[in-house]
Amino acid sequence: MRKILMLCLILVWCFTLAACSSSNSSNNSDPASGTNDEKAELTLVWSKGDASDAQLKDILTEFNKLYPNIKVNRIEVIGSSWGDYFNKIQTMIAGGNPPDVIRVAIEGIQMFAKQDLLLPLDEYMAADPDALDNYDDIHKKLQSPFVIDGKTYGFVWDWNNVVMHFNTDKLKEAGLSLPPKDWTKDDFLTYAQKLTTEKDGKKTYGFAIPTYYFGASAWLFNNDASVLDDAMTTSKLDDPNAIELMQFFQDLIYKYKVAPVPNPKDDATQMLMNGQIAMMSAGKWPFSTYAKSKFTSVDVQFLPTFKTNKVIFGSGAFPVLNSTKYPDAAYKLSAFLGGVYSQKTTLSDASIPTRISVMKEVLPKTPASNWQVYSDSADIAKAVESPVQYADVESIFNRYMGLILANQSDAATAMKKAKEEIDQVLKN
Amino acid sequence: MTKKSKDLLVGYLFLAPALLLFLVFIAEPVIASLILSFTKYNVITPSKFIGLDNFKAFFEDDRLGLVYWNTLKFVLILTPLHVVLGLLLALAVQRKIAKGLKYFYRTVFYFPVLATSAAVATAWSFMFNKEFGILNYFLSLFGIEGIPWMQSPNWVYLAVAIYSFWKFIGNAFLYYFIGLQNIPETLYEAAEIDGAGKLQRFMNITLPMLSPMLFFVLVTTLIGTTQIFDEPYLITGGGPGDASRSVNMYIYEIAFQKHQMGYASTVSISLFLAILAITALQFGFSKKWVSYDQE
Missing domain, CATH: 3.40.190.10 (Periplasmic binding protein-like II)
Incomplete structure (x- = not known):
C-alpha cells in the first residue's frame, strides 16, 4: 500500500515537472512558404x-x-x-x-x-x-x-554615440560658451573647474563621470585606448593610455574636485537638469527625458580630444x-x-x-543648436567592443572602475587586475 | 482494506500537498544542485560531467574568501541588531500605553516590511548619496562632513545595516510582540506581590517565557543574514569593488551573469553546509537556555 501511494506521488511529481517544461513545436522554416x-x-x-x-x-x-x-x-x-x-x-x-x-x-x-x-x-x-x-x-x-x-x-x-551634454544655464553663469569641436583635455579641465561652483550651499560639479561600459569606452577610445584589442581576444586595460584615462577620472574627483563621487543609483541626466552637474557625456537618449521635463537649457558637442578623437557607436x-x-x-x-x-x-x-x-x-x-554632432559621426564612428562574453567583461570592468572611482585602488593596479580577469573570461 | 491501511491512506492524502511541494521546490533543487556541481552547464547547451573540477575551482577562487568574510561581517552586525533591538521595540510597545498608540506603533514598525524593497532601496540609495544625500546634509549641520556611505569598504556596512534595520526590524518586532502577548499576566502579578522588581521580572519571567521565540528569531535571522542578498544588491550593488558582495550575490553572479550553473551549485552547497552547521550548533546550545515549559 505504502509503495503504491509513494508511486502515485512520484507520478504526480513527474507530471508536474513535465507540465512545467515547454513543448517543442515543429519549426516551419521554409522562407518561401510565408504569405x-x-x-x-x-x-x-x-x-x-x-x-x-x-x-x-x-x-x-x-x-x-x-x-x-x-x-x-x-x-x-x-x-x-x-x-x-x-x-x-x-x-x-x-x-x-x-x-x-x-x-x-x-x-x-x-x-x-x-x-x-x-x-x-x-x-x-x-x-x-x-x-x-x-x-x-x-x-x-x-x-x-x-x-x-x-x-x-x-x-x-x-x-x-557619446557626446558631451552641457547645461547652458551653467555655461552662461560661468561666462563660458559652447567649446569648439576640437577642444582639448586642457580645455575640458578648465571648463570643469570653472563650472564647479557653490552658491548659497548649493553645489554644482563641472562634470559627472560615466560609470557604465559604453560611456567609459568612449573616453578610452579618445585616449587611444580600449577595453579589448581589435580581435577581442585579449584585454588592453593595462595599456598606459587606458591607465592614464582611468587615473584622470579618479583625479577629477579627488585631486581636481570637479566631479562628484559616483553612487550606484545616480541619474546623470536628472543631475544635469537640476544643476547638480554642468556637463555629462551621453548619447542622444537623454533628449527624451529633457522633452518630458520640458528642459531646454542644453547643448551638445563632441567629447574633447585627448590623444586622439574617435567617436564610439552602439x-x-x-x-x-x-x-x-x-x-x-x-x-x-x-x-x-x-x-x-x-x-x-x-x-x-x-x-x-x-x-x-x-x-x-x-x-x-533636436532641441540643441549643435545637433549635427549626431549625424556627422555616423560615418567615422567605431563600434563598442562587444565580444561573446560581453556580460562578463562589462561586469569585471564596472567592478574595477568602481574601485578606482571610490578611491579604493589606483588605476594601474585595478586595470592590471581587470585585464587578468577579462583575459581569463575571454579564454573560456 | 484494514483500518490501519485506511488510516495510512488518509494520513498520506493529508500529507500529499505538503510533500509534493517539498519534493518539487526543496528536495528536487537540492538534489539537482548536488548533481550540477559535478558538471559544466551554461543553461543553453547540455550539461557535461567534469568530475571534481568545480570543487578544485572552489578552493582556487580568489574572490570567495572575501565574499565569505563580507557575509560573516553582515551576520555579526545584523543578527544582534535584529535580535536585540527587535526585542527592545516589542517591550516598549508592550508597556501600558493607550491602545490606539499601540496600534500606531505596530503599524509604523511593520509597515517597511510591506513596502516594495526595490522602491525603498532606491530612495535610501539617494539618501546615502555622499554629495547630495539628505543624511549627509543633516550630519553637516552638526559639523560632520561627507560620509562616503557607498564608497568606503567600512561605511558601506553601516549603510546596509541602517537600511536592513529600517526595512526588516518589523519581522523580529512582530514575533516578539506576539510572544509577549502569550505570557500570562498572572505571573507578573504574583511576582510583583512577592516583591520582584522590573529587572527581576524581566530576567525570571519575560526572558524564560520568551526563550522559544528568542530562539526562533535568532535562528531565522542568522539564516536570513547568512543568505543576505536584497540589501547589498539593491543599496550598493556589492561595491565598491567586492567590498559588500555577499556569498548569495556571488552565487547569483556566477549563475545568472556568467551562466556557470555547475560552479554556482558548488558554491551554493558550501553555503548550505555552512548554514547547516551553524543551525545545528544553535539547536545544540538551545537545550541550555530555551525553555519550552510554559506552565
Whole structure:
C-alpha cells in the first residue's frame, strides 16, 4: 500500500515537472512558404522605455494593415545594464519560454548569434524583399554589427554615440560658451573647474563621470585606448593610455574636485537638469527625458580630444530567435520594427534613427543648436567592443572602475587586475 | 482494506500537498544542485560531467574568501541588531500605553516590511548619496562632513545595516510582540506581590517565557543574514569593488551573469553546509537556555 501511494506521488511529481517544461513545436522554416495570410502570434521583447504602449500600438496598427493575421504580444524585460538584460533573456530561453523577436543592442548580438540562438534572415530577405522597405536606406556602417560571418541577424533600428551634454544655464553663469569641436583635455579641465561652483550651499560639479561600459569606452577610445584589442581576444586595460584615462577620472574627483563621487543609483541626466552637474557625456537618449521635463537649457558637442578623437557607436535591432514557430512572420515583424514608420514613431526624441532618410528628417528637430554632432559621426564612428562574453567583461570592468572611482585602488593596479580577469573570461 | 491501511491512506492524502511541494521546490533543487556541481552547464547547451573540477575551482577562487568574510561581517552586525533591538521595540510597545498608540506603533514598525524593497532601496540609495544625500546634509549641520556611505569598504556596512534595520526590524518586532502577548499576566502579578522588581521580572519571567521565540528569531535571522542578498544588491550593488558582495550575490553572479550553473551549485552547497552547521550548533546550545515549559 505504502509503495503504491509513494508511486502515485512520484507520478504526480513527474507530471508536474513535465507540465512545467515547454513543448517543442515543429519549426516551419521554409522562407518561401510565408504569405501575408499566415496566422501567427508572436512574442516581442521590447521595453516601454524604448516604445511606449501608445507608440507600439501605433506601430502594430500600421503593421497589421500589411499583415492582418500576425498578432504581437509585448513582454517587457527590465535590466540594470545590457549584460543584465541579455542574461534575463537567456534565462527565458533556458526556461523553455523563448520569445520570438527580441530587442538586442550591439553589445549582445555576438553572444546570441555565436550561441546559435538567432535565425539568419538572408533567405527570408531574398524571398520577401518588400518587407524590408528599401534596405539601401539603412546606414551600412551601423547595420554592419548585425551581419556576422556573412549572415544577417537583424535590421538596425537605432544607434547612439557619446557626446558631451552641457547645461547652458551653467555655461552662461560661468561666462563660458559652447567649446569648439576640437577642444582639448586642457580645455575640458578648465571648463570643469570653472563650472564647479557653490552658491548659497548649493553645489554644482563641472562634470559627472560615466560609470557604465559604453560611456567609459568612449573616453578610452579618445585616449587611444580600449577595453579589448581589435580581435577581442585579449584585454588592453593595462595599456598606459587606458591607465592614464582611468587615473584622470579618479583625479577629477579627488585631486581636481570637479566631479562628484559616483553612487550606484545616480541619474546623470536628472543631475544635469537640476544643476547638480554642468556637463555629462551621453548619447542622444537623454533628449527624451529633457522633452518630458520640458528642459531646454542644453547643448551638445563632441567629447574633447585627448590623444586622439574617435567617436564610439552602439546600435540596436530586432533579431528573431531560431526557436520561433513562425519564422516568416517574425522576419516581417523584425523588418517592420527596423523600418521607416517604426523609426519615425519611436525615435523622434530618443536614440538616433539608422535610416538615412529618417535621420535627415528627425535630427534637425533636436532641441540643441549643435545637433549635427549626431549625424556627422555616423560615418567615422567605431563600434563598442562587444565580444561573446560581453556580460562578463562589462561586469569585471564596472567592478574595477568602481574601485578606482571610490578611491579604493589606483588605476594601474585595478586595470592590471581587470585585464587578468577579462583575459581569463575571454579564454573560456 | 484494514483500518490501519485506511488510516495510512488518509494520513498520506493529508500529507500529499505538503510533500509534493517539498519534493518539487526543496528536495528536487537540492538534489539537482548536488548533481550540477559535478558538471559544466551554461543553461543553453547540455550539461557535461567534469568530475571534481568545480570543487578544485572552489578552493582556487580568489574572490570567495572575501565574499565569505563580507557575509560573516553582515551576520555579526545584523543578527544582534535584529535580535536585540527587535526585542527592545516589542517591550516598549508592550508597556501600558493607550491602545490606539499601540496600534500606531505596530503599524509604523511593520509597515517597511510591506513596502516594495526595490522602491525603498532606491530612495535610501539617494539618501546615502555622499554629495547630495539628505543624511549627509543633516550630519553637516552638526559639523560632520561627507560620509562616503557607498564608497568606503567600512561605511558601506553601516549603510546596509541602517537600511536592513529600517526595512526588516518589523519581522523580529512582530514575533516578539506576539510572544509577549502569550505570557500570562498572572505571573507578573504574583511576582510583583512577592516583591520582584522590573529587572527581576524581566530576567525570571519575560526572558524564560520568551526563550522559544528568542530562539526562533535568532535562528531565522542568522539564516536570513547568512543568505543576505536584497540589501547589498539593491543599496550598493556589492561595491565598491567586492567590498559588500555577499556569498548569495556571488552565487547569483556566477549563475545568472556568467551562466556557470555547475560552479554556482558548488558554491551554493558550501553555503548550505555552512548554514547547516551553524543551525545545528544553535539547536545544540538551545537545550541550555530555551525553555519550552510554559506552565
